[in-house]
Amino acid sequence: MAPVIIFLAMLLAGSAVHKAVSHRRLAIAAARLVGMPSQGQLFLIIAGTLEVAAAVCLLVAPLQKTGAILGLVVWLAYAAALLAHRGQSLDCGCDLVGRERPVGWLTIARPTALAMLVAIASTLPAASIGVDAPFAAAGLLALYLAASELLAIPLPRWRKS
Template identity: 55%
Template sequence: MAALALFCAALLAASAVHKALERGRLIEATARLTGVSPVPAQLLLIHAGTLELVAAGCLLVPPLRTAGAVIAALVWSSYALALARRRGETLDCGCDLAARSKPVTTAIVLRAAGLAVLAGIVALTPDTPFTLDAPFAAAGLLALYLGASELLAIPAPQWKAA
């Protein structure tokens, strides 16, 4: 389970860095996603990024891993709820590294909910020390996650139901 905790930490840290580097785009995305004006959206974005960094840091320290996983589950659950409210709309939700408007589908909502479930699994499993294979397994999970995100961004693939 250390690999899963490391995957969650890497994804959370990357998400926080993404919020800092793309803050103009993500303030707008946060405003549209939450239905607030840009000033509160900026505060929400800072708050989310801070929580992501705190959760990532806690996930890396075995005695704090449960706390980090609970914070991560709450953050990802909040994202899932915000996305569910906008399901069917077309917008740039800020979920990807690339700026692109796309329909908010059930799959995108389930992606955020699935991450919350993974964090819940980390919170409920006993702490295990990081082993040599954990970073490689976490990197593999991260690659699969990013690949799945790219597949979800395809506008009208033949394998997707209309």
């Protein structure tokens, strides 16, 4: 389970870095998601701070459950915000590049699946991190990012929403 924990930590940390690097675009996306145009930067800072805290806690065995709970809160809040905008076309901020597209079930399922994964991880005992775990986690992250790019393809034949 250590590779999954490291993957989740890498994803959370990467999301926080993404928020710092692309803060102008993502503040607009956050403002649209929460429905408060003047508060986008604040919500972006809160989300990034929670993501960093969750990532660090996930990697420290005694704090792993705390990190999992923080990750769960972040991803469930994101899923709820996306669900509230289902069918609308917007840049959700979930990709490295700005892409305005309709919010469909697959977009909502991504943070929901991550929330379920971190919830499952929170119930398991903390695992020691071996030498191979970071490599396996990097592989999971590569697969996740590849799947994200596949979801960004506009109107493929295999996708209905």
